[in-house]
Amino acid sequence: MSTVFNFTFVPWFRAVAPYIHLHRGKTFVVGVVGEAIAAGKLASIATDLALIQSMGVKIVLVHGFRPQVNEQLRAKGHEPRYSHGMRITDEVALDSAQEAAGQLRYEIEAAFSQGLPNTPMAGATVRVISGNFITARPTGIIDGVDFKHSGVVRKIDTAGITRSLDGGALVLLSPFGFSPTGEAFNLAMEEVATSVAIALQADKLIFVTETAGVRVRPTEPESEDNPIDTELPLADAQALMARLPPPELPTDPGYYLRHCVSACLHGVERSHILPYSVDGALLLEIYVHDGIGTMVVDEKLESLREATSDDVAGILQLIEPFEKDGTLVKRSRTEIERDVGNYSIVEHDGVLFACAALYPYPEAKTGEMAALTVSPQSQGQGDGEKILRRVEHRARAMGLSSIFVLTTRTMHWFIKRGFQPVDPDWLPEARKRKYNWDRKSQVLVKKL
DSSP, rough: HHHHHHHHHHHHHHHHHHHHHHHHTTTTEEOOHHHHHTTTHHHHHHHHHHHHHHOEEEEEEEEEEHHHHHHHHHHHTTOEEEEETEOOOHHHHHHHHHHHHHHHHHHHHTTTTOTTTTTTTTTTOOEEEEEOEEEEOOOETTTEEOOOTTTEEEEEEHHHHHHHHHTOEEEEEEEEEEEETTTTEOOOOOHHHHHHHHHHSSEEEEEEEEOOOOOOOTTTTSSSSSOOOOOEEEHHHHHHHSSSSSOSSSTTTTHHHHHHHHHHTTTTTTEEEEEEEEHHHHHHHHHHHTTTSEEEEOOTHHHHHHHHOOHHHHHHHHHHHHTTTSSSSSOHHHHHHHGGGGGGEEEEEEEEEEEEEEEEEETTTTTEEEEEEEEETTTTTHHHHHHHHHHHHHHHTTOOOOOEEEEESOHHHHHTTTTTOGGGGSSSSHTTTTTTTTTOOOEEEEOO
């Protein structure tokens, strides 16, 4: 093994270890579009899901089959019919859906059964369980359109799914539901995945889709560094949905976002939209700090918010010990009162546990994150990560392309989270004039 590989592998493995610990025992619902399977991505997705499961994550996999059903329909001489963004499932379409689902379940189970030596699945034992876990009812007639055998989720057998997950199995669901009278209904994969995630109160809902993610400001030109928003607070996602026209096609910005919003509103804290075109997208999203797709996150307003004048005393109390030991530059009460609008805070039951300020330099399209502080009582619980993400989101909303920090003691924490050291001469002119050359702070920059 080469020395170069050692030096890249060891820091990488150490960097992902906290996420392995964080996700162990958690439940993820993963919805994979049929287009991903049609594009030949099933083997790599199965490999990655098996790897994720081996690290202690409970997985429910819901597959889509849109292109497969369309292929079956055309083979029978019928064209697919849609309305309101949903398939109209007549008798021929229902037969086609059942045939496509049977074939796909066979292919998916086969993919999880691979175990050839010298492959990523070597030594993996993934037991796949499918079943009639979903009760459905007919969609009915909407605006004069009869959706026939298309349905919506009525009930989820959470006890049955949970028993299977607790037994170590991966639960595989097709987008079908059954009525108490035994009728079969064709369902939307996205609705099934969302309903299951809500019913299980899953820790994550993940869509592996045709799209790279969501951009809040679609009118702005995309950059190679930031083509999408990697994180959307729930409130921002809701505001975006209110501005968008009703989605009809999977490539419409709101098509998957509406399900992410619904999940977050009903107790699923994090929902993700990932591109299947990127190899290892699931691993990159789950085990790398910045991820690769868009994450909609329900950060409770009472625990993560912008500071007000009422928080000045709490900020002073929080940062004072770190000013005394030299970790932070001392700030006066007057300075904090003047700049309190720049601060974001994490608060629990009226007590401040973390804070950070953002000072923008719009002329240089960058901003300084200052006074990042986490109470010793909550260190290691992710409050620093929450504040960093909040500051990054505020910076993006201001149109900034990067943020920077000055630090003398905590450079490794920032480097692990995507910051890169630069020379102090990199600083915007206005900030360079205030740089304390005696303190010799390191300057670290992160592109947004």
